[in-house]
Amino acid sequence: MILPRSSPAVRPERLAGVRKVEVRAGEVTILATPMISEDGLLQPGELGLPQPAFRRLGVRPGDPVHVAPARSPRTLEAVRAKIAGASLTPDDYEAITGDLAAHRWSDMEIAAFLVACAAFMTPEEVLSLTKAMVTAGRRLSWNRDLVVDKHCIGGIPGNRTTLIVTPIVAAHGLTMPKTSSRAITSPAGTADTMEVFARVDLSEAEMRQVVETCGACVSWGGRVNLSPADDVLISVERPLSIDTPEQMVASIVSKKLAAGSTHLVLDVPVGPTAKVRDRRQALRLKKLFEYVADGTGLSIEVLLTDAIEPIGRGVGPVLEARDVTAVLENRADAPEDLREKSIRLAGRVLEVDPALRGGAGERRARELLESGAAAEKMAQICEAQGASPLKNATGDLIHEVRAAGSGRVAAIDCLRIATIARLAGAPTDPGAGLELLRKTGETVRTGEPLYRIYGSEISDFGFACEATGEDPGVRIES
C-alpha cells in the first residue's frame, strides 16, 4: 500500500523497516506493507492499495477504510521455532494456515516457513498441515458415494495424461470433478494445457454445472479458492522453485479432500531426471502419501511409473494440447507413450467402480478411447466449460537444436528440457515450449534436428537458445 508522507492515519516515520499496517473494511482486515509517497499524488486522507487488496477487502476506489499499525502475527513465533528445529503441533499448523489464508504473513515470512519445513517435517506434522489446510478452506460435496480423481506429482514434461484419463473415466460413467493446478516449477500444469482447449477458471457454480452435464470437468483449482492457505504457499513456492515432498503431499491431499474426492490414483514418475530419482525415495514418498491419505479418510492408490524422458512430443501448453488431441482422435502419429500411460492410469481409476472386474479396467479404458467415446466426452466437457481465451498457436520464433554427433538417443533430461521450455516463456506464453523430434532409442545423425524451440518474446527466446548451447539435455551414444 502507498501512504502519503502527510497521512494522519499512521505517522509514517514510525513505519520505516519492520512495520505493517492493518487495513480494515467492515469485517475484513488485511495486512499491508506501507510505502511512503513524497510527491503529493495522494491527499493526506487517501491511500493507495494494489488490486488484490481491493478484491480481498471488497472495496472500490473512494470507499472508506480503517488503518492502524499492526502487531506481528503470533504464528511467526512458531515459524521461528521451526527454523530452530522444533516440531510443531496440530494447533500450530491450524493457526498458521489460518493466518496464511487471511494473508497475514509477508512473502518473506512465508519463504522462511517453507524453507524451514524443507529442512524436516515429521509425518505427523505433514498430516497436521494437511488437515489444517482443509480446515482453512471449504470442501465441496457431490452427493455421490464415489468421486474419483487422478493426479501426477509432476516433473515429467509433456505428461498430460489427465486430459485423456478424465474423458475416458467420465465416458464410463464415474464422477470426476477434476481441479488442476497451473505450473509451479514446470513449463505447463494440467490447467495451463487444458486452457488451450477451454476456459478453466470456472467458479464453483460453473464447475457444478459442467459436472452435472458431463460427469466430469477439468478446471483450475485456484479460481474456486478451496484451499486458500495452499494457494498462498504456492504463490511463494513458485518464484522460489521450492517443491519439497512434504509440501507436495500436504498440498495434493488437501486439495483432493477439498474437492470432495473419495478415491485418488496417484502417478509418481521415477527416473534419473524426474522429481523422484530412485526407488527408495519413491517408496518413502508413497508411504508418506498413504499415511496422510489414511489419516484424512482419502482412499489412495500410488503408482510408481518409469520416467526416462518426457512423455509425448510437445512441452508447453499449446504443444502438449496437440499431443492430447492426436491421442483422443486415435491418429496414427499420436505419441504412443502418452496413449499407453493414459490407458494404464484410466484403467486403475475405472476399477474403483465395484461393477468392474478386478484387472478389467485397462481393457475397458482402451475400448472407450478407441471407440471415440472419450473424444466425444472431451468435446462435451470443453463445450460446457466455454471457449478458451488463448490463441491455439505456437510461437513464431523457432530454433532447431541439432545433434552434435551420430548415434542412438540414450536419454533425455526431463529437468533440462523443462528449464529450456520455461526459459522460452512457457507457461506464461502458452505457445512457447519445445517439440521433441527424437525420443530415446531412436537413431540420429550429426546435424539432424533433435527438437525445436518455440517462443514469441525475443529476450526469453534468446535465453532458451543460449541454454541449449551449455547443455541441450539430449544424450547421444555412438
Added chain:
Amino acid sequence: MILPRSSPAVRPERLAGVRKVEVRAGEVTILATPMISEDGLLQPGELGLPQPAFRRLGVRPGDPVHVAPARSPRTLEAVRAKIAGASLTPDDYEAITGDLAAHRWSDMEIAAFLVACAAFMTPEEVLSLTKAMVTAGRRLSWNRDLVVDKHCIGGIPGNRTTLIVTPIVAAHGLTMPKTSSRAITSPAGTADTMEVFARVDLSEAEMRQVVETCGACVSWGGRVNLSPADDVLISVERPLSIDTPEQMVASIVSKKLAAGSTHLVLDVPVGPTAKVRDRRQALRLKKLFEYVADGTGLSIEVLLTDAIEPIGRGVGPVLEARDVTAVLENRADAPEDLREKSIRLAGRVLEVDPALRGGAGERRARELLESGAAAEKMAQICEAQGASPLKNATGDLIHEVRAAGSGRVAAIDCLRIATIARLAGAPTDPGAGLELLRKTGETVRTGEPLYRIYGSEISDFGFACEATGEDPGVRIES
C-alpha cells in the same frame, strides 16, 4: 517500482507473478519488482521508484532510466541446492555475496537463503561466506600495527560495555575505530545507544577524522557501508528475527576485518535466557569464531561471561545511556555489574598492548575509569562525532510493573525483558524501554514495583503492558 498499465518499456501482462525488471542508469543496474498502476497517475513513459532505488541508481525525479525484463540470478540455483541440503563452495559464496551486495535478490529469496543456512552450514562454509563478504565490500586501513576492537554477540539487555570500554582503551592510547550495529532483534544496539550521546552515521572521512583526533570512535557501521552483503542479509534477518550462530560469526568477523581491526576481544554471555544457553553451546560457538578468525587472519580472544539477568538498570537507548553516564562519572548509584564487566573487558583489550604486563590490564582499566580519563575521552569522542539528533528523554507514558508476591528476585528473563522493551517501541523510539528497579538477589514485597515501562506511542505501550500480564519476566522466590 510502479509501472503504468500503458508502459511501452515492458509489456505489463508479461509481468504478472514471478517477473522482475532491471532498471539501469549509467553503470548501475538494480532489480525491481514491478507493480502495475491502472489509474493514469503515471504517463506511458514514466515509472515510479522507491527512495532507496533513487539513491542506489544515483538518479533524481525526471532522469531517464533503461528498463528491461530481468533474468533470475544464477546464484538462486545455489540457494536451491542449499535448501536441498548441499554444502556450497567458496565460489558459490563469492557469487552470492556479489549478488546480495548488488541487490539482485528479493527479500523472499534472501529469507529462503538465510533459513536454508540456518538448517546447517559447515565451518568451511562459514569461512567461505565470511571471506566472500569481505571481498564484496571495502576494507579500511589505519596504517597501524595494532587496531583493537571489542564486541558482544548481544542478547543481554542493557549490556552497553562498549561505550565504557572504548573511551578507556582510547585513553590508554590504543587505536579503536569502533563500528557498531543497530539492533537486529534486541531493544537497542550499541549504535542506537551511542546515538543518544552523539551522531553515529559518520561517513568514512568523518570516522577517520574522529579517530585521528581521539584515537577512537563509536560509529554506525551501516553508513560506512563496508559490508554491503551483510547489510542486505541483516535487512531481512531483522524483521524475521533470525539470528543463527553461523550468520553471526560471518557477520561479526567480516565486519571487523572490513573495519581494519587486527585484534578482537569477544564477549559471549552464557545463561538460561541469553542467546547462548549453556557451556556446550558456548564452546561450540567459541570454536567456530576461532576457526573463522584464524582462517581470515584476525586475532581473537573469546570470553564466556555469566548472564543471569540484564546488565545495568536501563533497557532501551535513552535508559541505557543513563547507566553509561553514571559509570563514566563514577557516580555512587552507577550499576556495579555494568562497571565491573566493562573493566574486565577493557582489561583484556588493553593487554593487546605489548608494553602492558600480562594480567595488568584490569588494574590499568580501573585506573583510567576512576581518574576521569575515560569520561574525558568519551566527551572528546562525542564532540568530535557531532551533536545527537535524538531527544535525550524517556517516553512520557509510564507503567510500573509490581510484584505479585513477596520474596527474593531469583531470575530476570533477558528474552522476556527484551521483548517487552521492543513492544514498548525500543529502539525505533529511543525513549521507550524499561528501567529495572530490582535485580536478582534483592528482596521485594507484594505490590512493590519491579520495573517501569516507558513509551510514547499508545498502541505500542498497550502491547508492552499487556505482555507483562502474561509473563512479567521476573521470577520471585518466597
